[in-house]
Amino acid sequence: MKGLINSAFVILLVSGLLLFANYQLEHKAGSAGKDTITVYNWGEYIDPDLLKQFEEQEGIKVIYETFDSNEGMMGKIEQGGTAYDVTVPSEYAVQMMEEKDLLLPLDFSKIPNVQHIDPYFMNLPFDPDNQYSIPYFWGTVGIAYNASLLEGQTFESWESLWDASLRQKLILVDSAREVIGISLNSLGYSLNSTSLQELKQATDKLETMGPNVKAVIGDEVTQLMINNEASVALTWSGQAADMISENDDINYIVPNEGSNLWFDNIVIPKTSTNVEGAYKFINFMLDPEVAAQNAEYVGYSTPNTAALSFMDEDITSDERFYPDEEARKNLEVYENLGLETLGVYNELFLKFKMGLR
Amino acid sequence: MKKLGILPKVYLAAVFVILYAPIFYLIYYSFNSGDGMSNFESFTLDHYQAVFQDTRLLIIVLNTVIIALLSALLSTTIGVMGALTIYFMKNKSARQAVLSLNNILIVSPDVIIGASFLILFTLIGVKLGFASVLISHIAFSIPIVVIMVLPKLLEMSTTLIDAARDLGASRKDILTRVILPYIKPGIFAGFFLALTYSLDDFAVTFFVTGNGFSTLSVEIYSMARTGITLTINALSGLIFLLTIILVLGYYIIGNKAKSPQGVKK
Numbered sequence: 001m002k003g004l005i006n007s008a009f010v011i012l013l014v015s016g017l018l019l020f021a022n023y024q025l026e027h028k029a030g031s032a033g034k035d036t037i038t039v040y041n042w043g044e045y046i047d048p049d050l051l052k053q054f055e056e057q058e059g060i061k062v063i064y065e066t067f068d069s070n071e072g073m074m075g076k077i078e079q080g081g082t083a084y085d086v087t088v089p090s091e092y093a094v095q096m097m098e099e100k101d102l103l104l105p106l107d108f109s110k111i112p113n114v115q116h117i118d119p120y121f122m123n124l125p126f127d128p129d130n131q132y133s134i135p136y137f138w139g140t141v142g143i144a145y146n147a148s149l150l151e152g153q154t155f156e157s158w159e160s161l162w163d164a165s166l167r168q169k170l171i172l173v174d175s176a177r178e179v180i181g182i183s184l185n186s187l188g189y190s191l192n193s194t195s196l197q198e199l200k201q202a203t204d205k206l207e208t209m210g211p212n213v214k215a216v217i218g219d220e221v222t223q224l225m226i227n228n229e230a231s232v233a234l235t236w237s238g239q240a241a242d243m244i245s246e247n248d249d250i251n252y253i254v255p256n257e258g259s260n261l262w263f264d265n266i267v268i269p270k271t272s273t274n275v276e277g278a279y280k281f282i283n284f285m286l287d288p289e290v291a292a293q294n295a296e297y298v299g300y301s302t303p304n305t306a307a308l309s310f311m312d313e314d315i316t317s318d319e320r321f322y323p324d325e326e327a328r329k330n331l332e333v334y335e336n337l338g339l340e341t342l343g344v345y346n347e348l349f350l351k352f353k354m355g356l357r
Numbered sequence: 358m359k360k361l362g363i364l365p366k367v368y369l370a371a372v373f374v375i376l377y378a379p380i381f382y383l384i385y386y387s388f389n390s391g392d393g394m395s396n397f398e399s400f401t402l403d404h405y406q407a408v409f410q411d412t413r414l415l416i417i418v419l420n421t422v423i424i425a426l427l428s429a430l431l432s433t434t435i436g437v438m439g440a441l442t443i444y445f446m447k448n449k450s451a452r453q454a455v456l457s458l459n460n461i462l463i464v465s466p467d468v469i470i471g472a473s474f475l476i477l478f479t480l481i482g483v484k485l486g487f488a489s490v491l492i493s494h495i496a497f498s499i500p501i502v503v504i505m506v507l508p509k510l511l512e513m514s515t516t517l518i519d520a521a522r523d524l525g526a527s528r529k530d531i532l533t534r535v536i537l538p539y540i541k542p543g544i545f546a547g548f549f550l551a552l553t554y555s556l557d558d559f560a561v562t563f564f565v566t567g568n569g570f571s572t573l574s575v576e577i578y579s580m581a582r583t584g585i586t587l588t589i590n591a592l593s594g595l596i597f598l599l600t601i602i603l604v605l606g607y608y609i610i611g612n613k614a615k616s617p618q619g620v621k622k
Contacts, residue, residue: 001533004541008430015426022419025412038569043579044586048413063569064413066579072563079475081485082567223394 036061037277040077040087042264043068045137047297054284060277077102077269084269085278091126091263094133095336103132104268110279113286116306120325121263124333133265134282137300139237140261140323140331141178142254146247149231158186158255161232162209170212171221171233176342176349177334178260179216180206182234185257192335196344203348213356225250236262237321238300245299252320258330263303380597387590394587404591411588414576418592420487421556421573428494429551435495436502436551437544441536443503444510456507462500467560470497475564485567493565494555501554502547509543510536 039051043066051062065084067073070093077084078100089097097103108114114134121135143155149169153160161170161182172179181191183202193199214230222239224230226246235243240252266285268278284290292310295302301321302308308316316322323331337345361369387405391398408414439459446452462470474493475485483489513536521535537544559574566575577589 001537004537004544007545008434011426011430015423015430018419018423018426022416022423025416025419043576048411065567065569065571066576068579076475076564076567079479081475081479081483081489 035059035274035277036063037085037274037281038063038065038083039281040065040067040073040084042066042088045088045264045298047294050285050290050294053290054281058277058280058284060274060280062281074100074102077271080271083271083273085272085274086266086281087269088136088264088266089133091124091265092334092336094265094267095126097267097269098127098132099336102270104270104272104275105131106134106268107279110276111283111286113283113288116286116288116291116304118303118305120328121303124263125335126263126333127265133267134286135263135303136266136285137238137295137298138261138263138303139300139321140254141181141234141236141259142240142252143232144225144235144240144243144250144252145232146225146228146230146249147251148249149228155232155253156256158182158257160255161212161234163212166212166232168212168214169231170209171214171224171230172216173221173234173236174216174218176345178234179352180345180349181260183209185255185259188257191258191260191332192337194337194341199344199348203352206352207355210352210356216353216356238298241299241321254320254323254327254331256330258332261328261331261333263333380593383590384594384597387587387594389587394590404587405595407588408592408595414588414592417571417573417576418596420570424487424490424494424572425552425555428491428498428555429548431491432495432498432551433502433544433548436499436547437506437540439499440503440506440510441532443507459500459503462497463504467497467558471561471564474561478565485565486570489565489567490562490570490572493561494558497558497561498551498554501550502544505547505550506540506543509540513539 037060039046039062041064045066046064051064055061067076070090073087073089074093074097076082077087077097094103111134114130117135121138122130127133143161145153145155151165153163153165155161160166177191180199180202183206184191184193184198187198187202187205189195189198189202193202219239221230221233221235222242225233225243228247228249235252237252237254240250243250244252266282268275268282272278285294286304288304288306289310291302291304291307295304295307296311296315302311308322319327386394386397388400388402389397390401390403443452443455443459446455471493474489474496478485478489483492517535517539518531521531526534557574559578562572563575563578566572573592580586580589
């Protein structure tokens with residue numbers, strides 16, 4: 001009995017010491033005033049130095065939290081219980097959040113730096129007039145391939161993914177809209193197709209790709225490509241950039257028929273308790289120099305035109321990640337198709353996956 | 358004790374290699390000066406330095422450990438009392454019912470427990486953060502402690518209690534001098550299991566973190582989208598080292614207690 005009580009006492013003592021250490025650390029971290037904002041962002045999606053810079057500049061302490069999926073983030077915001085002032089949903093999620101009435105309309109007079117955003121990325125179908133959101137990063141869906149492991153294919157067309165020489169070499173992302181999307185694109189249909197007939201045609205075509213598919217996986221693909229264990233992958237531009245920086249043999253291409261153009265966007269949720277602070281934070285992140293530093297740290301493409309001049313030319317002139325306007329014409333932004341159609345996509349994708357051997 | 362033949366030895370070695378290889382692989386690359394796990398460039402301690410410079414990460418690590426220790430301690434206390442209550446229940450069918458309810462909680466999916474807690478906390482207006490994480494970790498650890506302690510109680514001969522009573526021990530004496538010392542290994546097993554459950558739980562914790570309070574598992578999952586940096590390798594290495602030290606310490610203390618001088622009081 002004595003032993004048990006002693007053990008309990010030791011544990012309490014250790015926890016107390018740790019709590020004290022924690023308190024010290026937190027105090028050291030947040031030297032700024034009592035004003036705070038809570039930012040909810042994707043993991044590794046901001047340069048931590050910028051948070052410090054913002055705290056010093058504006059005297060507002062930033063509580064920074066991370067999430068790993070749009071759905072998880074929306075779930076927490078919908079339930080409340082924590083006061084997020086700024087968050088970064090993808091385009092379809094902006095639309096869903098708007099429909100659920102989770103967002104505050106933006107007052108542009110408080111965000112003068114919005115003028116630096118490329119007009120091409122404003123006023124998009126998922127949020128006309130940018131009433132609720134401002135683009136944060138953008139990218140494309142395309143093909144990453146390792147030229148040294150292949151026989152000279154260049155993947156200018158989605159059709160080349162069906163090529164018999166790729167037997168058991170292709171890796172797909174585990175995401176219904178991306179995978180069905182390539183089939184829709186190759187047939188010349190819209191990525192936002194809701195026609196059952198078109199979808200049926202697309203999945204029928206997709207099934208003939210079956211023998212080429214080695215695996216349908218998530219983020220692990222980056223490591224497989226880097227290690228030369230896989231030769232072709234359907235992936236997002238940011239992931240491809242990671243692969244390229246590690247392995248020179250890898251290239252990334254967006255096929256000519258077109259593809260998906262995606263956005264992650266800054267929004268202010270209705271749960272915000274410090275709207276003024278949120279505006280200051282957004283305006284700060286849109287500052288050209290800040291945006292440039294952030295884009296170099298994160299590695300995705302920035303929509304901030306003024307930022308491009310502050311960035312390394314090797315990055316901004318790379319048309320694989322900053323395609324010119326001509327190339328962007330073929331790209332299509334996802335729309336929220338509604339639960340019912342999304343269900344159809346998921347079901348068709350599941351059927352495709354089950355058909356794989 | 359019979360000596361092991363060569364085959365069982367090889368088998369045992371193979372099992373340990375498989376269990377430990379991934380961890381050592383991970384730690385090996387934490388010393389890599391390159392920024393990936395693909396090829397080893399040269400030796401560096403930069404990533405360890407980065408761990409200690411990243412205050413946010415350190416705060417999260419401390420949070421994780423504090424939550425683990427406190428939730429394990431509290432759930433062990435509550436769980437032991439629960440196990441004793443179940444043990445002394447007169448009504449057999451009631452006892453069976455309580456035990457089944459306890460077991461249902463062990464097998465029910467974490468996601469569901471997490472989502473229910475989120476709804477409960479927002480309903481009664483508990484702010485998400487330290488308290489909500491602590492409460493939910495205590496909650497999912499209690500059934501585990503109960504299931505670790507109960508077999509020890511059932512294994513204990515009832516004559517032990519009868520004898521103590523015959524010798525004039527009070528109820529309190531029976532509890533503190535007979536039962537608790539007897540089930541002590543079960544209590545510690547329950548505590549350590551609760552500790553590890555709390556340390557690596559993601560599903561429940563994801564739902565109940567908020568207001569700047571986060572734990573390591575949630576943080577690493579969020580990082581996975583853009584690839585996990587070698588800083589996490591370094592951190593994992595440090596935590597692994599700490600665990601080994603703790604286990605060794607526990608082993609040494611345990612051996613001392615068993616030695617003749619340290620007769621239990």
